Amino acid sequence: MTSQPKEVVPVTSLNETAIVPVPARLSVLEAVGFKQTCQELIQANPHLKQIIIDFHQTTFMDSSGLGALVSNFKTAKEKQVLFILRNVNPPVMAVLNLTGLDQVLPIESLGILPQKQQHDPQDAQVFSSRKVEQLPTTHPSVASWMKRLLDIVGAVIGLVITGILLVPIAVAIQIDDPGPIFFSQTRCGWMGKRFEIWKFRSMCVDAEAKKSQVQNQVQGAFFKNESDPRVTRVGRFLRRTSLDELPQFWNVLQGDMSLVGTRPPTPDEVERYEVPEWQRLDVKPGMTGEWQVNGRSKVRSFEDVIRLDLQYQKNWSLLYDFKLIVKTIAILFHKNSGAV
Template sequence: MGLFEAAGSRVIESPAGTAKLDRAPERNEGGRDKPTERWLVHLAWVVDAFGALVPVGVLCAVTRQPQPVLTAVLAGLSWLAVGTSKNRYTRDEVGSGDAVKPALRDWLTMLGVLAVVCVAVRVEVSLKVCVVALLPCLALSVVRRRLVHRYLLAMRRRAQALRRVLIVGEAGAVDVVLAELAHRTDHEYVVVGSCLVGEEITDSALPVPARLASDGAAPEGTLEGETVLRCAAELDADLVFVAPGRQLSAARVRRLAWALHDGGRNLAILPGLIDVSQHRVRLAKAAGLTVMHIDPAARRGLPVLLKQATDRLGALLLLVLFAPVFAAVAAAIRLTSAGPVFYWQIRIGRDLMPFRMWKFRTMVVTADRMRAALEAANENDGAMFKIRRDPRVTRVGRLLRRFSLDELPQLFNVLAGHMSLVGPRPPLPEEVERYDGTEVRRLSVKPGLTGLWQVSGRSDLTWDETVALDLSYVDNWSYGSDIGVLVRTVRAVVDGRGAY
């Protein structure tokens, strides 16, 4: 179990099997940025500069504004200055997946900065013209951020543009970190070794060049820092992860940070949190302590009102748009198999409240009575019942399931308030009876017509993966993430992967 370095390759071992990426991660010297990321940073500078300078210069010239060239240069410099002041051109920010909100905040700040600069140098320019001319740089910045993020994700899946990491901590903490990193390959970290605290044995196959003494026997001064620096140099690690624990006190971590920074190595602290979205984390200071506040997921306020309005209006609009599809599907079902067009089941919604969920019928009429005989053929490893080639599904039903058309009647459930457009899938009562305390938390929000499960593989996912995705949605929900899931749903429906 774990993510480890073997013969210079990035290796991921998971319950689904072992996947090896044969290309070794790029090595760098002394923790400096890799050539690929330096190139992307330079590209970001150029794109942002010309994205502000050219449209402003052209529009100011066309509308006969005074000093168009100077205005364009000031706009470009203001845009770059705001980005630089907010560290947008660092290796961590240039490939960030969050594009719209940071770009919009920077753009609004830039408008204020440019207004002050224009007044200071006595450049008179129409505010309306300037705002319109600067809209392209906002759009270009969002597009640039997203394209760079996708490019880096593709490179990381090929074991490129990675950061080589040394983990310092107790054996148990190191194993937890490795297990979490092994779940996905879209992050930038490849662990090349560990420096264990104490004498416990780790479950991973990572090299352990050195060990640190337990807290009671820890030496004073920089001896430990020199040991970790020597391990990092031996493994060519440019980043050190520190997992604090019982034997790794705060004072000890502080001395270690001094030594690493003096030695030119970067340090990151792992607080032990799992699957907490960045927008829920706030840092504060109290009497010299760094306090990390974890905000709860939004359950009231403007974002929730926006979600409710989007659900009702979106469901109503989709029902009108898909009216011809409803008629065609109903006719196909009625002409090809005996039985009603619609099918309903009792499902469990938010706070364990049952409701009647509607679907287009995709199975034979006697499907429910046949389920008991098919229990042994269940291909899902958890509480859900799924068979890839279910004999109860009709020929038309297979086509409807392939493109998720059988789910369209649930728009009526959304309109009635039983469901949301986005959320965990609603389970059956007998499935809920087998839930443990963790799995029940899936039902603390309204179930959805689509969700992370739908856009991440659907029935091809294991039960643990399904629960993890649902819990991530419940804990980290935001209105923006809902919009992202809705956009990704279109691609998932067309692709049809995992739909059966």
């Protein structure tokens, strides 16, 4: 990753309390400085008891801002320093609510935000719709209704194909290795929101328990092994032809994924991210993308994953999505295409 210039964050210290104001926008440049400021405060002051993060002027926070916030919270918790959010504005609160961090991070004041328990269902529904409107546009693709329409149409077509192939695939899985037909795994989507990704099961039923016994052949914050012993015989065919990923059309229809986007990471991968690497979560993850058409089985480092994901964000357009879909179809049955 290219080093980012640090933004200076002013700090007010009162006895054993430090107040850190957050700038109006908390994106990658500001987030790097914000994280470094909090880390230095915690490490340099052994008498520090609490850090108050003042959001009174903040109206925009993207994935990098979330990454800095989570990292600082973890460091403070390790050092037994209270980490409190103050004056959280509705746009920031909407992001925290989307990711579930409003249930994790201590929030001193919700300002004009109403308390959930004090509402009737109708009021709660109105407030929920407002929160959706306040979510940040972290990337043009997020706000594109044409991209969403393409996703819906593609997902419906894909689910029809999935329904046709469901029976023979299910029978093959059961004959080869009896157990569940589908496999679900928690992944992180837009802004780090967690969701369950679906695939046809290509591994043995206790694959997750055996993961620690398999060598990781790539570098950085993701896992891959070309000759993974947990993959079944039918599973290898499903992966080679990408048929195992057909159920992900359901994730696309639900809106957690897109037909084209970035590679959907697991939570343990995200926990290892540095602040700039959170930028890859500024767009929705996709069933295909730059990593897919550029030889996904040959990707050997996390740096390559980040490079390809940021390349997609930089080049994105509806026409670019169409080109990546066409390229994906062209290499779908290529013997060296590999699996995600």
